[in-house]
Structure formats: structure tokens, C-alpha cells
Amino acid sequence: MIGRKNYLLIICLMVSTAVFAQKKPLTHDVYDDWKSIQTVNISNNGQWAAYRIAPQEGDAVLELRNLNNNETIRVERVSRYTFSTNGKFVAAEVKPEHDKVRELKLKKTSGSKMPKDSLYIVNLESGDMKKVARVKNYQLPEDSEEWIAWLHEKPLDKPKKKEEKTEEAPEETGKKKKKKRNKKKEEPKAEEAPAEPKDPREKSKGTELVLYNMATGETKSFTGVMEYSLSDKGNILVYEYDEVDSLAPSGIHALNIASGESFELNSGLVGYKKITIDEEGTQVAFFGSASEKDAEDKYYSLFHWTAGGEAAQIVADTTTAGTPENWMVSDNSRISFSESGKRLYFGTAPRPVKYAYESDTTLLKEDKPAVDVWSYNDPYIQPMQKLQATREKNRTYSAYINVETGKMVQLADLELESVRVDTEKDMDFFLASTDKPYRVQYTWDTQTPSDIYLVDAETGDADLLMKGTMGAWQQLSPNGKYITWYDLNDTHWYAMDLATKTTKNLTENIPVSFANELHDSPSLAYAYGTAGWTEGDKEVFINDRYDIWKINPATGDFENVTNGEGRANKITFRYQRLDREEEYVPTNKPVLLSASNEWTKASGYYTTSMASADSPKEVLMKDMSVYGLDKAKNADRVLLRMSTYEEYPEVYTASSTALSDIQKLTDLDAQEDPYNWGSNQLIEFASGYDGETMQAILYKPENFDPNKKYPMIVYFYERRSNSLHSHPSPAPSASTVNIPYYVSNDYLVLVPDIKYEIGHPGKSAMDHVVPATQAVVDMGFVDKDKMAIQGQSWGGYQVAHIVTKTDMYAAAGAGAPVSNMTSAYGGVRWGSGMSRMFQYEKTQSRIGGTLWDEFDLYIENSPVFGVPNINTPLFIMHNDADGAVPWYQGIEFYMALRRLQKPSWMVVYNDEAHNLRLRKNRKDLSIRMGQFFDHYLKGAPMPEWMAHGLPATLKDRTLRYELVDESKEKLKEGESLNIEKGNK
Numbered sequence: 001m002i003g004r005k006n007y008l009l010i011i012c013l014m015v016s017t018a019v020f021a022q023k024k025p026l027t028h029d030v031y032d033d034w035k036s037i038q039t040v041n042i043s044n045n046g047q048w049a050a051y052r053i054a055p056q057e058g059d060a061v062l063e064l065r066n067l068n069n070n071e072t073i074r075v076e077r078v079s080r081y082t083f084s085t086n087g088k089f090v091a092a093e094v095k096p097e098h099d100k101v102r103e104l105k106l107k108k109t110s111g112s113k114m115p116k117d118s119l120y121i122v123n124l125e126s127g128d129m130k131k132v133a134r135v136k137n138y139q140l141p142e143d144s145e146e147w148i149a150w151l152h153e154k155p156l157d158k159p160k161k162k163e164e165k166t167e168e169a170p171e172e173t174g175k176k177k178k179k180k181r182n183k184k185k186e187e188p189k190a191e192e193a194p195a196e197p198k199d200p201r202e203k204s205k206g207t208e209l210v211l212y213n214m215a216t217g218e219t220k221s222f223t224g225v226m227e228y229s230l231s232d233k234g235n236i237l238v239y240e241y242d243e244v245d246s247l248a249p250s251g252i253h254a255l256n257i258a259s260g261e262s263f264e265l266n267s268g269l270v271g272y273k274k275i276t277i278d279e280e281g282t283q284v285a286f287f288g289s290a291s292e293k294d295a296e297d298k299y300y301s302l303f304h305w306t307a308g309g310e311a312a313q314i315v316a317d318t319t320t321a322g323t324p325e326n327w328m329v330s331d332n333s334r335i336s337f338s339e340s341g342k343r344l345y346f347g348t349a350p351r352p353v354k355y356a357y358e359s360d361t362t363l364l365k366e367d368k369p370a371v372d373v374w375s376y377n378d379p380y381i382q383p384m385q386k387l388q389a390t391r392e393k394n395r396t397y398s399a400y401i402n403v404e405t406g407k408m409v410q411l412a413d414l415e416l417e418s419v420r421v422d423t424e425k426d427m428d429f430f431l432a433s434t435d436k437p438y439r440v441q442y443t444w445d446t447q448t449p450s451d452i453y454l455v456d457a458e459t460g461d462a463d464l465l466m467k468g469t470m471g472a473w474q475q476l477s478p479n480g481k482y483i484t485w486y487d488l489n490d491t492h493w494y495a496m497d498l499a500t501k502t503t504k505n506l507t508e509n510i511p512v513s514f515a516n517e518l519h520d521s522p523s524l525a526y527a528y529g530t531a532g533w534t535e536g537d538k539e540v541f542i543n544d545r546y547d548i549w550k551i552n553p554a555t556g557d558f559e560n561v562t563n564g565e566g567r568a569n570k571i572t573f574r575y576q577r578l579d580r581e582e583e584y585v586p587t588n589k590p591v592l593l594s595a596s597n598e599w600t601k602a603s604g605y606y607t608t609s610m611a612s613a614d615s616p617k618e619v620l621m622k623d624m625s626v627y628g629l630d631k632a633k634n635a636d637r638v639l640l641r642m643s644t645y646e647e648y649p650e651v652y653t654a655s656s657t658a659l660s661d662i663q664k665l666t667d668l669d670a671q672e673d674p675y676n677w678g679s680n681q682l683i684e685f686a687s688g689y690d691g692e693t694m695q696a697i698l699y700k701p702e703n704f705d706p707n708k709k710y711p712m713i714v715y716f717y718e719r720r721s722n723s724l725h726s727h728p729s730p731a732p733s734a735s736t737v738n739i740p741y742y743v744s745n746d747y748l749v750l751v752p753d754i755k756y757e758i759g760h761p762g763k764s765a766m767d768h769v770v771p772a773t774q775a776v777v778d779m780g781f782v783d784k785d786k787m788a789i790q791g792q793s794w795g796g797y798q799v800a801h802i803v804t805k806t807d808m809y810a811a812a813g814a815g816a817p818v819s820n821m822t823s824a825y826g827g828v829r830w831g832s833g834m835s836r837m838f839q840y841e842k843t844q845s846r847i848g849g850t851l852w853d854e855f856d857l858y859i860e861n862s863p864v865f866g867v868p869n870i871n872t873p874l875f876i877m878h879n880d881a882d883g884a885v886p887w888y889q890g891i892e893f894y895m896a897l898r899r900l901q902k903p904s905w906m907v908v909y910n911d912e913a914h915n916l917r918l919r920k921n922r923k924d925l926s927i928r929m930g931q932f933f934d935h936y937l938k939g940a941p942m943p944e945w946m947a948h949g950l951p952a953t954l955k956d957r958t959l960r961y962e963l964v965d966e967s968k969e970k971l972k973e974g975e976s977l978n979i980e981k982g983n984k
Contacts, residue, residue: 023674023675023676023677023702023703024674024675024676025675025676025744025745025746026675026676026730026740026741026744026745028732028741028923028926028927028930030675030730031056031057031730031731031732031923031926032055032056032057032058033055033056033057033058034055034056034671034729034730034731035053035054035055035056035668035671036053036054036056036668036729037051037052037053037648037649037650037651037666037668038051038052038053038054038060039051039052039080039081040628040630040639040641040651041081041083041630041639042630042631042632042637042638042639042653043083043087043124043632044083044085044086044087044632044633044634044635045086045087045632045634045635046067046087046632046634046635046636046637047066047067047068047087047124047635048064048065048066048067048083048087048090048124049064049065049067049639049651049653049665050062050063050064050065050081050083050090051063051651051665051666052078052081053666053668056729056731056919057098057919058098058099059076059077059095059097059098060077060078060079060095061074061075061076061077061078062074062075062076062078062081062090062092063666064090064122064124065665066124067637067653073122073124073127075092075094075120075122075129076094077094077095077096077097077098078092078093078094078095078120079093079094079095079117080092080093081093082140084140084144084145084146084148084214085142085143085144085145086145087124088123088124088125088145088214088215089121089122089123089124089140089146089148089214090121090122090124091119091120091121091122091138091140091148092119092120092121092122093117093118093119093135093138094117094118094119094120095117096114096115096116096117097115100115101114101115112156113156116133116134116135116136116153117134117135117136117153118131118132118133118134118135119131119132119135119138119150120132121148121212121214123214130212130214132150132210134152134153134155135150135151135152135153136150136151136152136153136207137150137151138150138151139228139229139230140230141230141231141232141233141234142232143232143233143234144230144231144232144233144234145215145234146213146214146215146216146234147211147212147213147214147230147234147237147257148211148212148214148230149209149210149211149212149228149230149237150209150210150212151207151208151209151210151225151228152207152208152209152210153207154207203224204223204224204226204241204242204243205224205226205242206223206224206225206226206240206241206242207224207225208221208222208223208225209221209222209225209228209239210222211230211237211255211257220255222239222241222253224241224242225239225240225241225242226240226241226242226272227239227240227272227273227275228240228275229275229276229277230277231277231278231280231281232277232279232281233279233280233281234257234281235256235257235258235281236254236255236256236257236277236281236282236284236307237254237255237257238252238253238254238255238265238275238277238284238286239252239253239254239255239275240252240253240272240275240286241253241267243270249267249268250267250268250269250270250272251264251265251266251267251268251269251272252264252265252266252267252272252275252284252286252288252303252312253265254284254305263310264311265284265286265303265305265311265312266286266288266303266311266312269288269289269290270289270290270291270292270293270298271287271288271289271291271293271298271300272286272287272288272289273286273287273288273300273331274286274287274331274334274335276335276336276337277337278337278341279337279339279341280341282306282307282341283304283305283306283307283337283341283344283403284304284305284312285302285303285304285305285335285337285344285346286302286303286312286335287300287301287302287303287329287331287335288300288301288303289301289331297351297352298331299317299318299328299329300317300328300329300330300331301314301316301317301329302314302315302316302317302329302335302344302346302401303315304344304401304403306403315344315401315403315406315408316329316346316348316399316401316408317329318351320408321407321408322399322407322408322409322410322460323348323399323408323410324348324350324410324413326350326351327348327349327350327351328348328349328350328351329346329347329348330346330347330348330349330394330396330397332347332349332394332395332396333346333347333348333349333396334346334347336421336423337423338423338424338425338426339423339424339425340426341403342402342403342404342426343400343401343402343403343423343426344400344401344403345398345399345400345421345423346399346400346401347396347397347398347399348396348397348399348410349395349396349397350414377440378440379436379439379440380439380442380833381443381828381833381834381835383828383830383833383834384832384833384834385833386833387832387833388833395417397410397411397412397413397414397417398411398412398419398421399411399412400421409457409458409459409460410460411430411432411455411457411460412432415434415436416432416434416453416455416462417434417436418432418433418434419431419432419455420432420476422476424583425478425479425480426457427457427476427480428456428457428458428480429454429455429456429457429480429498430454430455430457431452431453431454431455431474431475431476431483432452432453432454432455432462433450433451433452433453433474434450434451434453435448435449435450435451437451437468438450438468442834443834443835443837443838444835444837444838444841445838445841445842446523446834446838446842446843447470447488447523447524447842449468449469449470450468450469450471451464451466451467451468451469452464452465452466452469452471452474452483452485453465454498465483465496465501469485469487470487470488470489470524471485471486471487471488471494472485472486472487472488472526472527473485473486473527473529473530475530477533477537477540477553478533478537478583478584479536479537480498480537481497481498481499481537481553482495482496482497482498482537482540482553483495483496483498484496484506484530484540484553486514486526486527488524488525488526489524491513491514491515491525491527492505492506492507492508492514493505493506493507493514493527493542493551494506495540495553497553497554504553504554504556505556506540506542506551506553506556506558507542507549507551507558509556509558510549510558512544512545512547512567513544513545514527514528514542514543514544515527516528516545517545518719518755520755520756520757520758520846521756521758521842521843521844521846522758522841522842522843522846522847522848523842523843527543528542528543528544528545529542529543530542530543531543531548531574531575531585532575532577532584532585533584533585534550534584534585534587534610535583535584535587537553538552539551539552539553540553541561541575541585541610543574544567545566545567545572546562546566546567546570546571546572546573546598547560547561547562547563547564547565547566547567547573548560548561548562548566548573548574548575548593548610549561550610550612559612559613560613561608561609561610561611561612561613561614562593562608562613562614562615562616563613563614563615563616565615565616569597570597570598570599571595571596571597571598572595572596572598573593573594573595573606573608573616574593574594575591575593575610576591576592576593576594576605576629578592578629578631578638578657579631579633580633585610586610587609587610587611588611589609590607590608590609591607591608591609591610592605592606592607592619592629592657593605593606593607593608593616594627594629595616595618595621596722597621599695600623600682601623601625601682601721601722601724601725602621602622602623602624603621603622603624603625603626603627603725604618604619604620604621604622604626605619605620605621605626605629605659606618606619606621607619619658619659620659620662622642623644623725624642624643624644624647624725625641625642625643625644625649625724625725625726625727626640626641626642627640627641627642627649628640628641628649631657636655636656636657637653637654637655637656638653638654638656638657638659639651639652639653639665640652640653640654640659640662643725643726643727644725644727645678645679645680645699645724645725645726645727645728646677646678646679646680646727647669647727648668648669648672648727649727650664650665650666650667650668650669651664651665651666652664652665653665675744676701676702676703676744676746677701677702677740677743677744678699678700678701678702678704678740678743678744679699679700679702679704680697680698680699680700680724681697681698681700682695682696682697682698682721682724683695683696683697683698683772683775683776684696684775685752685768685771685772685774685775686771687755687767687768687771688766688767688768688770688771689755689757689763689764689767689768692755694752694753694755694768694772695721695752695753696721696750696751696752696753696772696775696776697720697721697723697724697750697751698748698749698750698751698776699739699743699748699749699750699751700743700748701743701744701746701747701748702744704781705781706780706781707781708781709781709782709783709786710746710747710748710781710782710783710786711746711747711748711782711783711786711787711788711933711937711938712747712748712749712750712773712776712782712783712786712787712788713737713742713747713748713749713750713787713788713789713790713933713937714749714750714751714752714769714772714773714787714788714789714790714809715736715737715739715749715750715751715789715790715791715795716751716752716754716765716768716769716789716791716795716798717754717791717792717793717794717795718753718754718756718794719753719754719755720751720752720753721751721753723751728740730744731922732919732922732923732925732926733916733922733925733926733929734915734916734917734922734925735792735793735815735816735877735914735915735916735925736790736791736792736795736815737749737790737813737929738926739751741926741930742930742933745930747933747937748776748781748782750772750773750776752768752769752772752773753768754768754769754798755768756846758846758848759846759847759848759849759854759857760857760860760861761797761798761801761844761845761846761847761861762797762798762801762802762805762860762861762863763860764846765798765801765802766801766802766805766806769789769798769802770802770806770808773787773808785810786810786936786937786938787808787809787810787937788809788810788811788812788813788933788936788937789802789803789809789812789813790812790813790814790815790929791813791814791815792815792816792877792915793815793816793817793884793885793914793915794844795815796814796815796816796817796818796876796885797814797817797818797819797845797863799812799813799814799817800812800814800817800818800819800863800874800893801861801863801866803863803870803871803872803874804863804866804867804869804870805866805869807871807872809872810872810873810936810937811872811873811874811875811932811933811936811937812872812873812874812875813874813875813876813877813929813932813933814874814875814876814877814893815876815877815878816877816878816879816882816884816885816889816890816914817863817876817878817885817889817890817893818845818885818889819862819863819864819889819890819892819893819896820862820863820864820865820889820892820893821840821845821847821858821861821862822851822855822858822859822862823888823889823892824836824840824885824886824889825837825840825851825858826851827886828886829883829884830882830883830886831883831884831913831914832883837850840858845861847861863893864892864893864896867893867896867897867900867902868900870897870900870902871902873902873903873904873932873936874897874902874903874904874905875904875905875907875928875929875932875933876890876893876894876904876905876906876907877890877906877907877908877909877925877929878890878891878894878906878908879908879909879910879912879913879914879916880908880909880910880911880912881910881911881912881913882912882913882914883913883914884913884914885914887908890906890908894906905932905945905946907924907925907928909921909924909925924959927961928943928945928961931943931946931961931963932946940963941963941964941965942963942964943960943961943962943963943964944960944961944962944963944964945959945960945961947964948960948964
């Protein structure tokens with residue numbers, strides 16, 4: 001396949017290299033309108049593809065493409081959409097016009113007067129479109145062919161009519177004003193019929209609920225509805241009325257859609273929540289409370305109704321047998337039916353406890369101390385407790401009702417909080433785990449043991465299976481015969497026969513590793529996961545780095561179903577699940593495997609049999625990123641995506657999983673044509689650590705001239721070469737260099753892989769970044785005096801370390817760098833509330849020991865101690881609400897640089913996270929970072945903010961982007977050059 005960029009390159013070379021000069025460099029102005037493809041779906045019948053084309057700011061468009069005749073239907077401003085199960089209709093939520101909303105916000109328009117969402121229903125056969133205004137939400141269940149329901153927003157208040165005034169003569173001075181009389185004789189009024197009584201629910205807080213048949217146009221509506229649920233099959237609608245008065249009480253009602261019969265399930269309670277319908281639409285459950293509306297602690301009951309019954313019955317409350325003493329039904333829990341409809345799952349929780357101190361009315365708020373007590377034996381440290389406080393307050397514990405017998409079984413409790421409920425099958429037991437006995441260890445190690453239990457579904461009794469295991473990915477086989485898990489300590493997979501409680505090591509006799517072979521930190525290595533089971537729990541499929549193994553858990557017999565082809569060719573094969581409802585991996589027909597060549601980065605799909613060892617056969621393999629395969633539920637037609645750095649990941653279709661007739665559906669690549677884009681290539685270099693051949697990606701401008709000397713930015717994190725064929729869009733940066741922007745503006749960008757030596761992460765970065773840089777310099781087209789490095793977080797740390805060791809780079813950008821591992825070690829990751837110790841000892845920082853055991857390594861790897869050696873100008877970003885790397889790490893680094901008067905600038909975005917979330921800040925960072933590198937790598941003038949700072953007195957008054965003549969004297973506070981030209 002010749003991509004658009006390659007095709008254009010050929011044409012341009014044939015005509016003249018001058019053509020390239022006509023292409024524009026990307027600017028920061030292009031971001032808002034730059035489009036991407038989102039939410040790609042195929043209809044169940046395989047006739048229609050759907051995808052949203054959305055700019056980064058503005059209105060998205062939904063495109064519906066007929067895959068048989070290429071007819072296209074476009075719907076503007078769609079935020080989400082749903083196919084009907086038969087593929088004949090699409091429901092789309094349509095947002096108000098972006099520019100109009102912005103204009104109203106500028107006018108300080110109130111929320112009630114802001115435009116609301118609409119609902120469009122598209123008939124795909126006729127192209128007709130029904131438009132419904134002011135829709136709060138809609139439901140089009142996945143198995144509903146015709147029926148859709150939606151709830152309206154409240155109607156706008158009608159403007160009051162102004163009373164007409166009769167014109168009055170001017171009042172004479174000194175005289176009383178006379179009342180003007182209408183001399184016209186009034187006609188006698190005709191007798192009026194009594195007014196029709198208004199629906200009292202029009203006064204409700206609820207709004208209008210509409211049930212609509214998309215095929216026939218039949219409509220039913222209900223006034224004053226708060227909550228509703230339409231069954232999966234579209235055969236029953238259940239809704240809640242809000243209480244208005246005694247004539248219109250609150251209640252749960254249901255409509256049998258086929259018969260048109262409506263009936264009350266319950267009424268008169270104060271609060272209802274979480275209406276839930278079973279898969280067949282024959283059972284309903286919900287929470288209801290009789291507590292007063294303003295009650296501080298409300299008590300809820302679980303109600304259940306079965307088709308044919310007169311009213312919903314309470315099946316669980318505080319008095320129900322099986323509810324633990326002093327516990328209650330929790331409205332914070334989720335209600336769900338098992339697939340068979342025989343079990344109704346919900347959650348319970350301990351009743352709230354009121355302490356005398358908190359209820360003491362003799363104490364003022366200012367009398368109560370504000371104190372946190374940090375105890376050495378707390379399960380979690382205080383910051384974690386605070387972050388988890390709301391979750392713990394709302395924690396629920398799994399239970400279920402046997403709807404046939406009415407028996408309640410409590411599954412989880414305070415000691416065994418996590419029970420894995422599987423609603424697909426009514427198993428005789430549940431898998432459960434707890435790490436409670438080991439939570440103190442979580443302060444310094446995130447890989448902690450756990451205890452594994454089997455919970456009896458009939459009694460709720462828990463049987464301990466494994467104590468203190470380091471097993472990961474514990475899972476039940478589909479029929480519940482086995483538990484499998486991967487042991488982090490010995491890196492083997494195990495299976496336990498639940499009938500006999502015997503355990504077998506499944507992989508001890510297989511001559512390959514099932515642990516991550518590229519793992520290079522002091523933590524324990526995880527595995528590559530499993531691919532599923534054969535029918536009857538006879539065999540389990542387990543992945544190694546490249547291949548798939550079929551293993552009999554009863555005998556331990558094994559077979560490499562990909563016949564070793566993956567390892568032999570460095571291709572990673574993974575089972576491609578096409579049927580979302582598939583329970584077993586089929587062995588009676590060919591299956592698809594995704595395939596990715598680890599070294600060349602080519603990817604695609606192969607076919608093979610999972611029944612026995614068989615060399616996979618190539619179906620599609622390209623030097624592209626091939627992904628996103630999605631098969632129509634009821635047809636052999638698929639959608640997929642393919643991309644390179646040059647080519648946007650367009651949507652493609654093929655008429656079958658053979659992928660032999662691929663057709664391109666989209667053309668977003670066209671938006672790049674006016675711009676100088678670029679290309680990329682893999683390069684190889686020798687690691688300075690052990691000489692191993694490593695890879696890096698080199699990005700070059702589209703108009704690249706090998707006889708020219710280019711500035712180059714080296715960006716890095718850990719291993720990134722697998723992103724060779726990813727297609728980044730021009731976008732404002734959250735923290736790192738936007739590669740398309742810099743490449744389009746005549747920079748080279750190099751992204752090397754890094755592997756790490758335990759205890760020496762800083763040196764490891766040097767041992768890969770510098771040799772990779774030199775490998776490109778040796779190619780002859782890099783200006784070695786105009787090179788820079790940039791990274792964020794872990795990358796920011798590595799940047800900070802490297803500039804203490806070499807003057808090779810003319811500039812450096814360090815985002816959120818850890819500058820002092822000794823002061824960071826004992827701190828807290830405020831975003832998660834976790835201690836930072838684990839990071840330095842076991843994970844990314846890779847020191848491999850405590851601060852007191854490996855003190856010299858902490859000093860060696862802390863850039864702040866090498867600041868006197870830095871001669872490289874630095875651009876630092878570190879935000880004051882960073883929850884991952886403490887802000888004080890950036891401050892320590894900046895203060896040392898400032899003390900030694902090293903050229904450095906630190907931008908701090910207020911109330912911002914580790915990576916920027918707000919688009920306005922991302923835009924600002926992109927401009928400032930670009931100006932910094934342009935100055936040091938291209939010789940552009942400094943902007944005002946670099947040359948003269950941005951004093952606090954000018955904050956929010958100017959941005960100081962304007963470029964200045966550095967020969968001028970320093971600006972006085974409050975002055976600005978050319979401020980009217982764009983700094984406001």
C-alpha cells in the first residue's frame with residue numbers, strides 16, 4: 001500500500017523539490033480544529049459503520065456509512081450514539097452548537113437558560129431523521145429492535161405577558177386625576193365549560209418520559225418522571241414518579257409494552273433508587289426508603305417484582321434473615337440479576353454509628369481540635385485513609401437473594417471485603433481475596449501478599465485456600481472446576497482442582513519463561529496473561545512473550561499451539577476474540593491471532609487452529625500499526641484501523657475475517673496535506689551499558705534534506721520504539737514535546753529505548769540517550785551544537801541527571817523532575833496517598849534498597865547534588881498540585897540553579913496536576929516550550945517572559961510571548977514590549 005504521504009513524495013520528487021517550499025509548517029493555531037476519529041462501531045447486521053469525526057475544540061460529526069453502497073449520512077454535533085440491535089436505527093445525542101454555548105457563557109447566561117441536548121433518531125433504511133429537543137438522556141438497550149425511551153429536560157418558563165395599559169391624559173395641575181371609564185357596553189359572557197383538571201404531576205420535579213417506537217412512530221408519554229429503565233429486550237418500561245401531593249404520590253410503575261397495560265409496583269415511599277430489570281424483562285428490583293426526606297441516615301429496603309405479581313415485595317431489609325446484626329441494605333450498592341434470573345445481587349453495610357463526641361451540642365466547632373493521628377501500625381497511612389474515606393464510608397458488601405426461595409445469603413463481610421460476583425453463571429461458590437493482614441507493607445511495597453478464599457454460595461461460609469500468596473490473576477475457569485494463578489515469586493502458572501483441592505504447576509516443564517522477559521526493575525516480574533479456556537474446562541491457553549500454550553490442568557500436558565513460530569520470528573501472537581459473548585476459545589474452527597513483529601514493528605493478523613500445534617498462516621501483515629478489529633455480531637464483516645507516522649489511522653472495512661478485500665472508509669489524512677509533515681525510521685545503536693543492540697525512532701521533516709544540518713530534540717521515557725507506527729496529532733502539550741509540531745518546524749526528534757541497570761537509573765539513561773544521539777550525529781545531518789533533551793516525570797528526572805554529566809546538549813526541558821531522591825524518598829504521592837518508598841526501592845527509580853541501606857546510590861542518582869556541573873539552560877515545568885512528583889522537587893532543583901545563576905526557567909501552573917489537564921494551560925506550555933527551544937536551537941530572539949520574567953504584579957494582565965531584542969535594557973516592572981500585539 002502506498003500511503004498518501006509516500007505518494008505525494010514521489011510526485012513531488014518527479015516535479016521539483018521546490019514543491020516542498022509550498023507546504024506550511026504547523027503552528028499552534030491549528031490545534032483546535034485538528035480532527036480525529038472516535039467511537040468506531042459496526043452495526044450487528046454488518047451493513048453500517050459509524051464513527052465520530054471530532055475537532056479538538058468544536059462540534060463533532062457522526063458519519064454513518066452504508067458498507068454495501070457507500071451511502072453516507074451525516075449528523076452534526078453528536079456526542080454519543082447507539083445502533084438498534086437490528087441495525088435499522090441509530091439514536092444520537094446531539095450537543096448545542098459549541099460557538100453558541102461559548103457566546104452565551106461570555107454573556108454570563110445562567111445554566112437554566114443555556115441550550116440543552118437534543119436526540120436524533122435516524123432511520124437507516126429511509127434516511128428520515130426524527131429530532132427531539134431538550135432531552136436529558138435516552139436509553140436504547142442493546143437488544144431493543146424498535147423501542148427507545150428518553151427523559152426530557154424541564155420546559156423553559158414561558159415569559160409573562162405584559163399587561164396592556166390604557167393611555168391616560170396628562171393630569172391637570174391642581175385637579176384630581178379622574179378615572180377614565182370605558183364607555184363601551186360589556187357583552188354578557190358565554191357560559192364556559194368547566195376546565196379540565198390539570199395533571200397534578202405537572203408540578204413535579206420530574207419531567208416528561210417518552211416511549212417511542214422507531215418503526216411505527218407509536219408514542220407514549222408520562223409526566224413527572226424522575227428515573228426510568230427500559231429492559232434489554234424493549235418489552236417493559238419501569239419508571240419512578242416524584243411525589244407531588246396526596247393525589248399524586250411517589251411510586252414505581254411499569255408498562256408492559258406489548259399489551260399496553262400499566263400497573264403500580266409500589267407507591268408512597270420517600271425515596272426510590274436504581275431501578276433494575278432482568279435480562280428477559282420479567283423481573284424488576286429497586287431500593288425504596290420510608291425515611292423522612294431530611295433524615296440524616298436513611299434506611300432502604302430492596303424490593304422485587306415478578307411478572308404476574310400484583311406489587312413489588314420487600315425481599316431484604318434490616319429484619320431479613322441473613323442480614324448481619326446491626327447491618328442494613330445499602331443504597332450505594334449496585335443491583336443486578338444473574339443471567340438466569342435466579343439470583344438478585346445487591347450490597348449491605350453496617351448501620352451508621354453515632355459517637356457521643358460528634359453529637360455533643362455543648363461544643364462549638366472552634367472547640368474541637370483538628371488533628372490527624374499517624375500510627376505506625378495503621379493498615380494505611382493517613383493520606384491514603386483520607387483519599388479513601390468517602391469510598392470506605394460508601395463501601396458495600398456483596399449479598400444475594402435466591403428469587404425462587406427468597407433466601408438471602410451474605411457473601412462478604414468486614415474481614416473479607418472483596419468477593420468476585422459472576423452474574424453469568426449461578427456457581428456453587430465465589431472466589432474472594434483479602435490483603436488486610438498485609439496492608440502495612442503497602443507503605444513500602446505495592447506487591448503485597450493476599451489470602452484467597454472460596455465462598456459457599458448456599459451458606460456464605462468462606463474456606464481459606466491460600467495464605468499469604470503472591471499469586472496474581474487468580475481466576476475461576478468458566479465452569480468453576482479450577483482456579484488458576486501466576487506466582488510472582490517463582491514465575492510459574494498454577495491450577496487448583498476445586499473438587500480435590502490439589503494444586504499443579506502448569507509451566508514447570510515448559511522450556512520458556514512466562515514472566516516479562518524485558519523486566520528491568522527490582523520488583524517482581526508479571527506474566528503475559530491468558531487467552532481463555534476450551535469447552536468443559538479441559539485446557540487453558542497461556543501466553544509467553546511470543547507464543548500461546550495449551551495446557552491440560554488435570555494432567556499438565558502442554559502444547560505450543562502456535563508451533564514456536566512466534567519466538568522463532570520475534571512475532572508476538574495473541575488470540576483475537578471476535579465474539580463478545582464467546583465463553584470458550586473454539587478448537588473446531590480456525591481462529592484469528594493478532595500479530596506484532598517485535599523488531600520490525602510490522603503488525604496484522606494470522607489464522608490458526610487452537611486444537612493442536614499449527615504454524616499460523618498470515619492473513620494480513622503490514623509495516624503499519626494494524627489494530628481495532630471489530631466484527632459485526634450477525635455478519636462476517638469487520639472494521640479495523642491502520643496507521644503509520646505518515647498516515648492517519650483511518651477506518652477500513654473488509655467483507656469477511658479473511659481480510660482480503662479491505663476498503664478505506666475515511667480520509668482524515670487529507671487535513672495534513674497542506675503542512676510539512678514528516679517521516680520516521682528505526683535506527684539501531686549499541687547500549688553503553690552492555691553493548692546490546694537497541695532501537696530508537698528518528699523523526700524527520702517531510703522536506704528533509706540530508707545535506708542540511710538540523711537541530712535535534714531527544715525525547716525519552718523508557719522503551720518507546722513500539723510506537724513507530726503510531727500517528728500523533730498536532731495538539732497542545734500536557735507535558736512533552738509534540739512531535740508533529742517540532743518535526744514540521746524543521747527539527748529532528750529522536751526517541752531512544754532505555755534499559756536499566758538496578759541501582760543506577762541515571763547512568764542507564766546516559767548509557768542509552770548519549771549513544772543514540774551520537775549514532776544520529778554520525779549520520780551527518782545534525783548540528784551537534786544545536787541539540788536538546790526533553791522528558792516529563794521519569795523522563796524529567798533523567799533529563800535532570802544527564803545535564804549534570806554532559807554538556808553535549810545546548811538546552812534541556814525537564815517536566816516534574818525528581819531532583820533529590822533523599823528528600824523525595826520519605827514523602828507521599830498525594831494523588832494516591834501512597835508512600836513514595838516503593839517507587840525508589842522496587843519500581844521505576846530502581847535503586848533496589850532503602851535509603852539507609854543504599855545511601856550512596858541515592859546520592860549518586862540525585863541531580864541536585866550535581867547542579868554545580870550543569871552548563872545547559874533548563875526549562876522546567878512543575879505544577880503546584882502535582883500528586884505524583886512533589887512540587888518541592890522542582891523547587892529544590894530551581895533553587896539550586898538560581899543560587900548558582902544557571903540559566904533556568906520554571907513554569908508552575910496553579911492547581912494543576914502532574915500532567916496538565918486544562919487545555920488553556922496546555923496551549924500556554926506549548927508556546928513557551930517552543931519559544932525556549934527556538935531560542936537555544938535556532939537562534940530566535942528570547943520572548944519577554946524569558947528575557948525579563950513575568951512578575952506577580954503582571955499575572956493575568958499579560959503573557960509576555962512577544963520576542964524581544966536582548967540588547968535592550970531590562971524592562972522595569974509593569975513595562976512590556978508590544979503588549980498590544982498579542983500578549984493580552
